Amino acid sequence: MTTHTSTVMDYQKKVSINRLGLWLFLVSDAFVFGGLLVARFYLLGGGSRPEVNQLVGLIVTLVLLASSFFMNRAETAAAYGDRKTFLNSTLITMLLGIIFLVGVVGVEWQIAPFGPGDGIVGSLFYTMTGFHAFHVLTGVIFLFIVYRNGRKDLYSSERHWPVEACAVYWHFVDVVWMFFYPALYLIGVAVL
Amino acid sequence: MEAKADDKLVIQKKEAFGRGVSVIILLLALTLGEFWIGSVASAWNVVGTILIAIAVIKTFLVVRDYMHIGRLFSDGEEEA
Numbered sequence: 261m262t263t264h265t266s267t268v269m270d271y272q273k274k275v276s277i278n279r280l281g282l283w284l285f286l287v288s289d290a291f292v293f294g295g296l297l298v299a300r301f302y303l304l305g306g307g308s309r310p311e312v313n314q315l316v317g318l319i320v321t322l323v324l325l326a327s328s329f330f331m332n333r334a335e336t337a338a339a340y341g342d343r344k345t346f347l348n349s350t351l352i353t354m355l356l357g358i359i360f361l362v363g364v365v366g367v368e369w370q371i372a373p374f375g376p377g378d379g380i381v382g383s384l385f386y387t388m389t390g391f392h393a394f395h396v397l398t399g400v401i402f403l404f405i406v407y408r409n410g411r412k413d414l415y416s417s418e419r420h421w422p423v424e425a426c427a428v429y430w431h432f433v434d435v436v437w438m439f440f441y442p443a444l445y446l447i448g449v450a451v452l
Numbered sequence: 453m454e455a456k457a458d459d460k461l462v463i464q465k466k467e468a469f470g471r472g473v474s475v476i477i478l479l480l481a482l483t484l485g486e487f488w489i490g491s492v493a494s495a496w497n498v499v500g501t502i503l504i505a506i507a508v509i510k511t512f513l514v515v516r517d518y519m520h521i522g523r524l525f526s527d528g529e530e531e532a
Contacts, residue, residue, distance in 0.1 A: 439507050
């Protein structure tokens with residue numbers, strides 16, 4: 261019993277160090293996204309935005325928000341040892357992430373009346389959405405690994421750091437979109 | 453004694469799930485408000501500032517309740 265308690269305490273100590281490392285990584289990643297956001301306002305100003313479909317923007321944003329909800333549900337379930345809810349919610353999060361990617365890359369990129377080479381607007385729009393979509397893709401891969409390990413019963417209510425790390429990363433990607441969405445779809449008048 | 457601990461755990465789990473639901477409802481309401489503001493007006497000064505302020509509020513909610521930033525400042529692993 262004492263050995264078990266000390267092992268759990270060692271694990272928790274490791275988790276708090278890992279947690280700090282993950283947050284430091286996210287802060288450094290946030291600087292890149294922040295740079296892109298500053299570039300958008302510096303180059304386009306607040307009066308203009310890319311000519312994109314606002315409804316598609318709203319739908320993909322709602323999908324990403326819903327995915328964050330299910331990610332939180334998955335993490336909470338893992339923390340309380342509710343394996344079934346954890347697996348189902350992780351799977352739903354992954355599917356919503358894929359739907360988001362299809363919405364941005366498969367729909368928005370195809371219907372946008374400009375390409376990546378069409379001036380500042382095109383460069384900014386495709387760089388910002390592309391860089392963000394790449395993060396969503398890596399998040400989906402991370403989710404798949406967590407789901408697969410979850411099916412193998414590798415996590416418990418005491419030991420589920422990979423689930424927490426995946427959740428924090430996924431929510432970070434959602435937070436980035438919270439700023440990209442108004443910057444690209446809502447602020448200013450549409451220009452080509 | 454054990455049954456009491458189990459009951460407490462069930463209540464904690466329910467509360468944690470409930471918190472997740474409250475946050476998503478707020479996030480959805482703010483996003484729809486954002487969309488409405490962005491589609492009815494496009495004057496930079498006011499609208500841009502309001503939309504960025506809404507994004508900051510949404511970020512605060514996610515960082516506090518979904519990313520559990522508070523855990524960074526605690527030694528052990530808290531519950532979800």
